[in-house]
Amino acid sequence: MNTxxxxxxxxxxxxxxxxxxxxxxxxxxxxLVVSNSDLRVTSYFSANVTDYQFLSDDLEKTNxxxxxxxxxxxxxxxxxxxxxxxxxxxxxxxxxxIPENSTDxxxxxxxxxxxxxxxxxxxxSKYSVWMKYKINIYDQKKDLIQxxxxxxxxxxLTGSFEGNDAILNAINIALRDVGANLTIKLxxxxxxxxxxxx
Amino acid sequence: xxxxxxxxIIVFTALFFIxxxxxxxxxxxxxxxxxxKEGDSIVLLSDSYHTGxxxxxxxxxxxxxxxxxxxxxxxxxxxxKFQDIFYPWFEPSTAPQKIDDLPKLLNKEIIKxxxxxxxxxxxxxxxxxxxxxxxxxxxSCAAGPGGAGCFGFAWWDDTSSYEASIWDLxxxxxxxxxxxxVSGTSVIPAIVIPIPILARTQSNACVGLSDQxxxxxxx
Numbered sequence: 001m002n003t004x005x006x007x008x009x010x011x012x013x014x015x016x017x018x019x020x021x022x023x024x025x026x027x028x029x030x031x032l033v034v035s036n037s038d039l040r041v042t043s044y045f046s047a048n049v050t051d052y053q054f055l056s057d058d059l060e061k062t063n064x065x066x067x068x069x070x071x072x073x074x075x076x077x078x079x080x081x082x083x084x085x086x087x088x089x090x091x092x093x094x095x096x097x098i099p100e101n102s103t104d105x106x107x108x109x110x111x112x113x114x115x116x117x118x119x120x121x122x123x124x125s126k127y128s129v130w131m132k133y134k135i136n137i138y139d140q141k142k143d144l145i146q147x148x149x150x151x152x153x154x155x156x157l158t159g160s161f162e163g164n165d166a167i168l169n170a171i172n173i174a175l176r177d178v179g180a181n182l183t184i185k186l187x188x189x190x191x192x193x194x195x196x197x198x
Numbered sequence: 199x200x201x202x203x204x205x206x207i208i209v210f211t212a213l214f215f216i217x218x219x220x221x222x223x224x225x226x227x228x229x230x231x232x233x234x235k236e237g238d239s240i241v242l243l244s245d246s247y248h249t250g251x252x253x254x255x256x257x258x259x260x261x262x263x264x265x266x267x268x269x270x271x272x273x274x275x276x277x278x279k280f281q282d283i284f285y286p287w288f289e290p291s292t293a294p295q296k297i298d299d300l301p302k303l304l305n306k307e308i309i310k311x312x313x314x315x316x317x318x319x320x321x322x323x324x325x326x327x328x329x330x331x332x333x334x335x336x337x338s339c340a341a342g343p344g345g346a347g348c349f350g351f352a353w354w355d356d357t358s359s360y361e362a363s364i365w366d367l368x369x370x371x372x373x374x375x376x377x378x379x380v381s382g383t384s385v386i387p388a389i390v391i392p393i394p395i396l397a398r399t400q401s402n403a404c405v406g407l408s409d410q411x412x413x414x415x416x417x
Binding site: 028029030031032033034153155157159160173176177179180181183184 | 247284291292308
C-alpha cells in the first residue's frame with residue numbers, strides 16, 4: 001500500500017503539471033470625454049462579459065493549465081466607458097427585455113475571443129494577451145445600425161514579477177487597451193451615431 | 199588554515215566593492231528656445247510597444263523618481279498618474295507617436311483645458327531599451343550532505359541606450375533631444391560563493407538622462 005502511494009506521488013511530481021488560477025478584478029479610470037445628457041442609452045452584455053471564466057482547454061494544452069476568472073470586471077469596465085459618454089445609461093439583462101422605443105440607443109457587448117501566449121509557448125520572456133469584442137448598436141426600434149469590432153492587446157515581460165503577476169498585468173493592460181479603443185471609437189463616431197438615431 | 203580564510207575573506211570583500219566597468223555617452227541637441235517657470239509641470243511618457251519600442255517600466259519609474267529628487271524648479275507628474283488623468287488619450291495604442299499628431303489631440307477642448315489646469319508645459323517622450331549584446335562563460339553549483347558551493351566564471355555585455363525628445367505643448371514642436379548610452383560588462387566569478395560584479399547600465403543611463411533633463415531646463 002505504502003509503495004503504491006509513494007509511486008503515485010512520484011508520478012505526479014515527475015509529470016510537472018500545474019494548474020494556475022487567476023482572478024481578475026481590475027478597473028480603468030473614467031475617460032476624459034464630454035458626456036451627452038440628451039440621449040437615453042441601454043446597454044446589455046453577453047454571459048461571457050458579465051461573468052467569464054476562461055479554462056485553458058480552449059487553447060492548445062501545455063504542461064500548465066489555466067483558470068482565469070474575470071468575474072464582472074469586463075462589465076464594470078464597459079459600464080464606466082458608456083457612463084462617461086452618456087449620463088442616461090441603463091443596463092438590461094438581455095436584448096429581449098428592452099422594450100421598443102424605451103431608449104434612443106442600445107449597445108450590446110459580446111466577447112468574441114480571448115487569447116494569450118506564455119513564455120513557455122513562445123520561448124521568450126513575456127506574456128501577450130489579445131481580446132476581441134463585438135459591439136452591436138441598435139436604434140430605438142431595435143434595428144441594427146452599427147456593428148463594431150473592438151480589440152485590446154497587452155504584453156508584460158516576466159522580469160521581476162512573482163507568481164502570476166506578469167500574466168495578470170498583461171490581462172489588465174489588454175482590458176485597459178480595450179477600454180481605450182472603445183472610447184476612441186465612440187468619440188470618433190459619436191456624430192454619426194447621433195445622426196443615425198435622430 | 200586561519201590565514202587562508204583571512205585571505206579569502208579579503209579577496210571576496212575586495213571583489214564585492216569592485217564595480218564593473220561601464221562607458222557612458224551623453225548627447226544633447228536644442229532645436230528651439232524654451233523656458234520653464236516655477237509651477238509648470240512636465241511629464242515623461244515612453245513610446246508605445248505597439249511601435250516596437252521596448253522601454254522598460256522600471257526605467258520609467260527610475261527616471262520619474264530620479265527627476266523628482268534632483269530638482270524643485272518644476273513639477274513632475276508621474277507617467278502612471280498622467281495616463282490615468284488623460285485616459286485614454288496617452289495609452290500605448292493611442293498616444294501621439296510624432297509631434298505632428300499632437301495638434302489633433304490638443305484641438306479637443308477637454309484635453310487642452312486639462313493640460314492648462316495642470317500647467318503641463320512639456321511632454322518628454324522616451325525611447326530605448328537595455329540589451330544584452332554578448333554573454334559567455336559557465337557557472338555550476340552543487341549541493342551535498344557536506345555543504346554547497348559554486349565554481350566557474352560568467353560574463354555578459356549590456357548596452358542601455360535611451361533617448362528623450364522634449365515636446366513643447368504650447369508651441370506644438372520638439373524643442374530638443376537628449377540621449378544617454380551606457381555600455382558595460384558584468385562578471386560573476388565563483389569559487390564556492392558566486393560574487394556578482396554588475397555593470398548597472400540601466401540605472402547609470404537613468405541617472406545620466408535625468409541629470410541631462412534637469413540641466414536642460416535649468417539653463
